[in-house]
Amino acid sequence: MIRLCTTLFFAILSAVVFSQTRLPFESASTYPGLFSIPLLNVQSQNNDDKLFTKDESLYVYIFLSPECPLCQHYIPELKRLQDTYSRNIIIRGIVPGKSYSRHTLVRFINDYKINFPVYIDSAKLLTNYLSATVTPEVMLFTKNTEKMYSGAIDDWMKELGVKRIQPAQFYLRDAITAILKGKKPAIVKTEAKGCLINDL
Secondary structure: OOHHHHHHHHHHHHHHHHHHHOOOOEEEEEEEHOOOOEEEEEEOOOOOOOOOOOOOOOOEEEEEOOHHHHHHHHHHHHHHHHOOOOOOOOEEEEEEEOOOOHHHHHHHHHHHOOOOOOEOOOOOHHHHHOOOOOEEEEEOOOOOOOEEEEEEOOOOOOEOOOOOOOOOHHHHHHHHHHOOOOOOOOOOOOOOOOOEEOOO
């Protein structure tokens, strides 16, 4: 009986761990509200409700917190993606809530030499609309606001506090590459791990 319970426990545990790594694909969904949610552009201090500006681009939304170590770690990879696919993607950094002043965010942008626009979602309208829960969490959309991938940038973080030396799978990069080749991403959803987005 004890052996049976032990076997069942490890079977359930394995299923949970696997589900946290690759979540089942949800049916394709669009988010037309992305066109109408105004956000404050940190760099220009303008409310910008035209986050979709090019006809033939993919759009990467990355939810950020300047104090989150994982966000700081992933800025170089995001900058590489912006440089590599500059003609094909538009990256938008989104800082949810009212915890950080514009001055703090400008310093964050300058310190890490961020080469893509960063916006403040002070009322968390976009954050709640897209059901973002942690930073960094990434979402990839087509020009028709269809979500093609969401979750982690790669698998460097196995679980909170446990990291690989190097990532083995580059979820976001692979999804972008597949779509630009006219294919569906092999992995369309993973669990983002990081700092919880608070209620402020």
